[in-house]
Each structure stands twice: as structure tokens, then as C-alpha cells.
Amino acid sequence: MHRMGIVVYLCGMYKLEARNVSVYYGTVQAIKNVTMGVARHTVTALIGPSGCGKSTFLRIFNRMNDLMDGVRVEGEVLLDGQNIYEKNVDAVELRKRVGMVFQKPNPFPKSIYENVAFGLRIQKGYKEDKIRERVETALHQAALWDEVKDDLKKSALSLSGGQQQRLCIARALAVQPSVLLMDEPTSALDPISTDKIETLIHGLKTQYTIVIVTHNMQQAGHVADKTAFFYLGELIEYEDTRKLFTTPKHELTQNYLTLRYGDMKKNG
Numbered sequence: 001m002h003r004m005g006i007v008v009y010l011c012g013m014y015k016l017e018a019r020n021v022s023v024y025y026g027t028v029q030a031i032k033n034v035t036m037g038v039a040r041h042t043v044t045a046l047i048g049p050s051g052c053g054k055s056t057f058l059r060i061f062n063r064m065n066d067l068m069d070g071v072r073v074e075g076e077v078l079l080d081g082q083n084i085y086e087k088n089v090d091a092v093e094l095r096k097r098v099g100m101v102f103q104k105p106n107p108f109p110k111s112i113y114e115n116v117a118f119g120l121r122i123q124k125g126y127k128e129d130k131i132r133e134r135v136e137t138a139l140h141q142a143a144l145w146d147e148v149k150d151d152l153k154k155s156a157l158s159l160s161g162g163q164q165q166r167l168c169i170a171r172a173l174a175v176q177p178s179v180l181l182m183d184e185p186t187s188a189l190d191p192i193s194t195d196k197i198e199t200l201i202h203g204l205k206t207q208y209t210i211v212i213v214t215h216n217m218q219q220a221g222h223v224a225d226k227t228a229f230f231y232l233g234e235l236i237e238y239e240d241t242r243k244l245f246t247t248p249k250h251e252l253t254q255n256y257l258t259l260r261y262g263d264m265k266k267n268g
């Protein structure tokens, strides 16, 4: 193909794509025949009631489900057009390209510096200069540098919850993935830390493709270009966020949004 042709082809292609994906835990089907494409350099929110399959669906993109017993994934999951469930795909290599941040910040009991350097150290072959440079860049990207630059040797466990979560984001970014998966990354954090992370997510999409699970409808509204509503393992509606929130097509989506906004009002 002509070089220009390849560029056009890549631009038109989804960064991530699920095609007829079903996921089973033993005999229980948690995801039911979901097809969905995620454009590059966008933020996509996955929403829906507890147990509807958001985390399970998120984990198909870096094959985290493989690490659990009795899980079966059917269908195709494409990253840059390549099916990541093909036999020749190395899951460890894949997870360098697709980073993940979890609900509870999970820093290692090591220094701030070593937490961020971790993924590079296990890959070996990186000189200390290069590691230092990557650590600094990642901490800048995660909007944590100014708060920790004089304390890089301090234990990561001494940081606040919000700082720990940004550290985990820096740790994920240091290996230079192109996709970042986030599973309710702010649900354990205070509103100020949540706000920092939302701002951060907004900035990161110029370089990364982000998929985020959230229970917080305001958060989806703030950060996500597109939102996908799941219910009992099915993808019910997938739309531009504003459109989904203002004119949901499906009754299940309407009911869920009304309920969530109702909850927010009740809880102040």
C-alpha cells in the first residue's frame, strides 16, 4: 500500500474494537455478544448498574481475564486492527501497550521513584538515565511531579490516596502504552483528588486512548467523548456522551440515568 494510503487507513481504523464478544465465568455469561469500536485519542466511559459487566468488558482489552480461572472469551478483540486473542499474541507484551489503573490505588511498598520505574526495570536493558527521564515525564503527565519532585526516595505509601492514584497512573504511563484502561479510578478518592484526575484524563487523550468505568455520571459527562451503557451483560446504548445523557434512545438508559441523578440529588 502507498504510504499515504497506510496513514489514511490507520486513521480510519478504530484503536480498539470488540466484535461479537461474549465472556463467560464458567457457565455464567457476563458479557453478551458486544460489538463496539473505540476511536483513537478519545475517552470512552462504561456505565451501568453494579454487576452489569463493566469491569469484565474493560478487562478484555488487555486480556486481564486470562489471569482468572474458568474465564472464556468468545469473539474478536482488536487493537490497531490486530486480534489480541490470537495464539501468537504475547499477553505480557500486550499489557505494555494497554495499561491499567484500578479502583483502589495499589502502589508497591517501594519509593515513589521505584514505583514509576518498576515496569522499565522488569523489561531490563534500560540505562538509569533513560529510566530517570521516563519517571520524570510520567510524573509530569500524571500531574504529580510538583508535589513529589523533592521526595522521590520517600515511600509511596506515605502519599495521600489521591497522590497514590496519580502515582499508579504515572506507573502505567512510564512504559509508554497507547491505551489506558481505568476501572473506577476515583471512587475511593475525595472530590479534590477526583477533580485533579478528571483534568488529567482530559489532558491525556491527546496521546492516549482511554476507556474508563465510572459510577459517577458527572464524571462521564466531564471526561468522556462517548459513553456506553451496559445492562445485564448487554451493550444497550453507545453514543456521544452529551447525546446519550440528553436524549437517551433506550428506556433502560433513561431509567438508569434518572435513578443516578436522583441518587446524586439525595446525597447532595
Ligand SMILES: Nc1ncnc2c1ncn2[C@@H]1O[C@H](COP(=O)(O)OP(=O)(O)O)[C@@H](O)[C@H]1O
Pocket: 025, 028, 030, 048, 049, 050, 051, 052, 053, 054, 055, 056, 057, 068
Ligand atoms: N471472577 C469472577 N468469577 C465469577 N463471576 C464473576 C467474576 N467477576 C465478575 N463476575 C460476575 O460477572 C458479572 C459482571 O461483573 P463485573 O464485570 O464485575 O460487573 P461490574 O463491573 O459492572 O460491576 C456479575 O454477575 C459478576 O458477579
Ligand SMILES: [Mg+2]
Pocket: 054, 055, 056, 183, 213
Ligand atoms: Mg466493576
